[in-house]
Amino acid sequence: MNNFDVVVIGAGPAGGQMARLMTKSGYKVLLVEQHEDFSKNDFSSAVTPLSTLDRFDLPEEIIGSYWNNFVVVTTNIRRNWDSPENLGAVLDFAKLKEFLAKDVKSCGGEVWMGYRYVRHFQDNEKTLVTLKQRSGGKLETVSTKVLVDATGFARSVMYNKQSDKPKLLSATGIEYVIEVDEAAYNQYLNSIFFFLGYKWMPKGYSWIFPMEKGRLKVGAGRFNLEHKNIKHTESLQYYIQLLIDKHVMPKEYKIIDIHGSTIKYCQGLKDIYYKDNAIAVGDAVSTVNFLGGEGIRHGMYSAELAATHINRYLENQISDFRDYQNQMRRYFLPKWEISAKAGVNKYLIESDKKIDESFTYLGLLTTEEIIAVLFEYKLGKLKKGFVKYLMSKIQIPNFFKEVGDLRLLFKKLGV
Ligand SMILES: Cc1cc2nc3c(=O)[nH]c(=O)nc-3n(C[C@H](O)[C@H](O)[C@H](O)COP(=O)(O)OP(=O)(O)OC[C@H]3O[C@@H](n4cnc5c(N)ncnc54)[C@H](O)[C@@H]3O)c2cc1C
Missing domain, CATH: 3.50.50.60 (FAD/NAD(P)-binding domain)
Structure with missing residues (x-):
């Protein structure tokens, strides 16, 4: 043996x-x-931030592409945050x-x-x-x-x-790797695109990430739970095809691979x-x-x-291994519980209008701030964006309602 x-x-x-x-x-x-x-x-x-490569001593050969531009597209708006330096990689x-x-x-x-x-x-x-x-x-x-x-x-x-x-919260994702013409590929060069909202991917989000020249990862993922407003959704493949047909719009394309899996998270x-x-x-x-x-x-x-x-x-x-458990829980629990609550709120409760609005206001954050929110889980930075948003909205009649809505959201998230 x-x-x-x-x-x-x-x-x-x-x-x-x-x-x-x-x-x-x-x-x-x-x-x-x-x-x-x-x-x-x-x-x-x-997709991973750049720091992962040094932190875990990972070589160049595993990198599909680098990104320095982060784009969010919702049903009615598009926002992007960019940087002259690489911010991350698609492995x-x-x-x-x-x-x-x-x-x-x-x-x-x-x-x-x-x-x-x-x-x-x-x-x-x-x-x-x-x-x-x-x-x-x-x-x-x-x-x-x-x-x-x-x-x-x-x-x-x-x-x-x-x-x-x-009890585990679960979400399922499917992704196509497609080969496209140069013009279609170049739209996504050095960028990672996320699509939210009822039009693109109800109950979750979809994405387009570039890999090596000519190849794109096009995927969709969603929570396996009931939505407050949405009763019917199409298959994940439908939303991937929607991205290919309405966003990538290649002259022609070839599917290289289709893969997918599930993530399961235990609340608490x-x-x-x-x-x-x-x-x-x-x-x-x-x-x-x-x-x-x-x-x-x-x-x-x-x-x-x-x-x-x-x-x-x-x-x-x-x-x-008791100390390992304690150390893990101390490190992950506070940030992970806020993230899970925010996820349930964004993907299963918010109206389409609210999703548009939240990215209108996130659009006021700098690239550094949005990266800190999304990759370092510094949700406190949202408050800064919130203040900028209020300043920009100060003349608008429904100002007080919006203040109330956003305060409620921060209270729910505990930030
Ligand atoms: C669609 C999708 C997209 C994602 N996108 C990203 C992203 O962009 N960036 C990111 O950071 N994370 C992403 N994730 C999450 C990330 O991939 C996972 O969190 C990560 O892979 C977890 O690593 P792991 O080693 O814990 O588990 P896994 O990667 O799941 O590895 C577990 C391994 O165990 C093997 N295994 C299972 N059971 C057995 C058994 N009985 N015997 C032998 N082997 C077994 C499996 O085959 C598998 O290889 C995504 C997840 C999904 C589903």
Whole structure:
């Protein structure tokens, strides 16, 4: 039987980063992924701020494109915030995961692709993990000192049954990668476009992001919950086609890939963070932000935190992962709860008019301020925009109603 110090289930950004860090610390590591290769599960649009690249030491080869312009289109308005410097990147999600797995291997770790986690159990001092090869169904058992749940929204290691899971908010997204003519592509060069409102994507948002020359990611995602006003929506494919036909308007285009997945967030962060010598990272403990659906760098950050605790555990300095849970909750809970509330409000409650209005007023924020709101979750900056908005509206008769509405919104969000 193969013996490891750490077995990581799931080779997404969180699992890959976890395995990479533990291998670099000199431990015997196995990274397990159910898919045979990373192109099979290339579901994420993978937009990230520029800081992610340095923070996690990621190479140029995984970057699809850079962006320095952030555009929002609602039913009736369009706003953009730009900068002379690059603000972020659109990653090639499959290449990111491939890079992390390669780094694990080059530092002496093992990566088993096409193996699915089945169960684990204690046998004296050892934890035995059963894995099933997807092609052929062969069962393998390995032993480990620490087991990591990095299975994303599935949370497969921490929960035996679906019914054991806490209540989860969920959203589903689908994305096409299309190849278009130069003129169509150039409309999105160095820009990321988000579409909100009832016309483009009720109950969520849709997007167009550029990748390498000629390729665009065009996607749509929405909450899997009832909307206060909207009773009927079309399929996600319908809204993607709408973007292609009415916004990209290519002379001709070719679909290169269609992918999609789900994110699941536990309100109040009541996920199981650890159980005996098993510990969970990434989306398995709701590190995805439920307002924007951004989760790559947060999952990688959780892996970094967990790695420091696993190191101490393996050196017998601690006997459980309680401090990891406390640290994670302290870091994520305040910002994540406000974001989830804002998400529910924006995507499931607000009228189309309100969505237009909120971006009219966000349009008064500077690029730095909007980036701080959206990527650093500094929702306090909204107040500054609110004051600018009031100053610009001071002559308008429904001023007092709007003040009341916006105050109510800030109160709801706790900012
Ligand atoms: C449509 C969509 C668009 C998104 N866009 C962005 C974006 O633009 N920017 C951003 O930062 N985030 C985005 N996200 C969110 C982001 O992709 C996730 O938060 C991130 O991938 C979470 O990383 P993870 O490693 O925790 O989980 P995952 O990436 O979900 O990885 C989990 C891995 O575990 C494997 N696995 C699951 N069960 C088993 C099992 N039993 N055995 C073996 N392997 C298993 C899965 O195959 C998968 O590879 C998006 C998400 C979706 C759905």
